[in-house]
Amino acid sequence: MTLLEHIHELRRRLMIGVIAIILGTIIGVLWYQFRLLGLPSLGQLLTEPYCALPPGARLTLGDPAKCQLVAFAPFEQLTLLIKVGVAAGVVLSSPVWLGQLWGFITPGLHAHERKFARVFIGVGSLLFLAGAVLAYLVLTQALYFLVTVGGGIQITALRGNDYFSLLISLLVIFGVSFELPLLMIMLNRVGIFPYAKIKAWRRGLIFGIFVFAAVATPGQDPFSMLALGLSLTVLFELAAQVCRIHDKRVERASPWAGLSDDEASPLPVGGGDAGPVAPVTASALEPTRPVEEPAARRTYDDVT
Structure with missing residues (x-):
């Protein structure tokens, strides 16, 4: 269009x-x-x-x-x-x-x-x-x-x-406010909010949830504050577990799973579409031979 x-x-x-x-x-x-x-x-x-x-x-x-x-x-x-x-x-x-x-x-x-x-x-x-x-x-x-x-x-x-x-x-x-777990899962799926950060910031995030509940509720009464704060905390923990499961699944599927940052991953044994690649042994090597001298190059005068 x-x-x-x-x-x-x-x-x-x-x-x-x-x-x-x-x-x-x-x-x-x-x-x-x-x-x-x-x-x-x-x-x-x-x-x-x-x-x-x-x-x-x-x-x-x-x-x-x-x-x-x-x-x-x-x-x-x-x-x-x-x-x-x-x-x-x-x-x-x-x-x-x-x-x-x-x-x-x-x-x-x-x-x-x-x-x-x-x-x-x-x-x-x-x-x-x-x-x-x-x-x-x-x-x-x-x-x-x-x-x-x-x-x-x-x-x-x-x-x-x-x-x-x-x-x-x-x-x-x-x-x-109940859209909080959905927002967390969305950010986790795109890699912005991994579970490692959620685990490290859990106490601060829960404290922020209760501060938000105290400020956002219009009546400023303890019942609505506690209801909003406790319900958001439960939803936060559920979303955190979903993010944890997702990150573990992504980590298991990664070719660098279990490797530290300064460790090289092992080379694959298979050769892809060409089939498996056999290891090279000393018996499989042919004896070395001297390289023959190449033929003399023709000059411009020979060509003309």
């Missing part, structure tokens, strides 16, 4: 992806308010960690049995509806726009590269989903700590915008 054809192809695939996100956003806005296909509304699903708090830790206006967030601005509910709808639309339409992205990249890859990229995208999606699920489960304990840390002297009137910002931030941070 020419450069202009590539641009047209990219524009077509971008248009398909954008249309899919718009349709997904419409579905997300409707799902946020109503039940779809027998499922609870998206608003109920997302506010479940907040509603799981005891009634004494929540601000109840009117009916104590109801679980509602509060808004302090006229357009805050509309803004929140659009924000959650767009986030849901991106997730719901992800098979379409990821497929368009894959279709644009695939023609430029070799067969083994397509296979490697397919595994990369599949494992990365599963890791992101696992991180998001863990963040959703941890949010209840994190919220309970945040709204009861004052000892009951005051009650938190949690705004919907603040709550959903905290929820989306946790989902994204946990999901992206």
Whole structure:
């Protein structure tokens, strides 16, 4: 394809992806308010960690049995509806726009590269989903700590915008952080991050993981920090073992396996396609003979 054809192809695939996100956003806005296909509304699903708090830790206006967030601005509910709808639309339409992205990249890859990229995208999606699920489960304990840390002297009137910002931030941070083992394995496969470095830097890397968990979690509560730090440590160790197995396999396949840097490798006994080469012995050598004197060269005058 020419450069202009590539641009047209990219524009077509971008248009398909954008249309899919718009349709997904419409579905997300409707799902946020109503039940779809027998499922609870998206608003109920997302506010479940907040509603799981005891009634004494929540601000109840009117009916104590109801679980509602509060808004302090006229357009805050509309803004929140659009924000959650767009986030849901991106997730719901992800098979379409990821497929368009894959279709644009695939023609430029070799067969083994397509296979490697397919595994990369599949494992990365599963890791992101696992991180998001863990963040959703941890949010209840994190919220309970945040709204009861004052000892009951005051009650938190949690705004919907603040709550959903905290929820989306946790989902994204946990999901992206869970890509750590995939990044380690990728760097190890290309030779940038061998297992020897991982083993030498293990303590420092684990310390850095907990520092990252303390800084990255938006709530700054101990539950989300420990959950992120411990889960990333487990994933780090699993990735380290995968890197160790890969490096051992590469080392066994290397022709210089078991040799030090200043030691020469043994010469092969076989001669390749020509067959085995027999060792040279003294009996196989012919007696030396003097070299005969070459015939006199003809001069230019002899030739002419």
